[in-house]
Amino acid sequence: MAPEQIQYAVPSIKEDVYSLGALLCFILTGKQPLDFIEAQPQKTRLKLQGLAEPGKFSNIIMKCLDPQREKRPAVKELREHLLDYYCSLN
Numbered sequence: 001m002a003p004e005q006i007q008y009a010v011p012s013i014k015e016d017v018y019s020l021g022a023l024l025c026f027i028l029t030g031k032q033p034l035d036f037i038e039a040q041p042q043k044t045r046l047k048l049q050g051l052a053e054p055g056k057f058s059n060i061i062m063k064c065l066d067p068q069r070e071k072r073p074a075v076k077e078l079r080e081h082l083l084d085y086y087c088s089l090n
Contacts, residue, residue: 003067014069017078021064028057037065057085 002018005011022033025044028051029036038044044065048058060081066072073081 002069012069013075014072017064017072017075018066018069020078021061021072024057024061024064028061041065041067056088060085 002015005015022037025031025033025036025048028048036044036047038047041062045058045062048061051058060078063071063073063081064078
């Protein structure tokens with residue numbers, strides 16, 4: 001759950017972006033987001049970088065999980081990041 005949802009803020013698409021980041025985190029780690037995502041983003045980043053190439057997939061996830069919703073990527077930007085990452089795998 002996005003931090004602003006806990007505070008009962010007015011919902012926006014940015015909460016969905018946060019949820020997508022949590023889903024990507026689950027896909028990468030196989031762990032439930034509550035068991036993996038830390039309250040301090042830097043701790044989550046360190047965990048992710050141990051599992052994914054730094055600067056690639058882990059950065060996409062961390063952008064989605066940013067505690068400040070205005071810093072999370074727009075859906076179009078997220079799609080571009082994911083496509084770039086996917087293309088880099090080939």
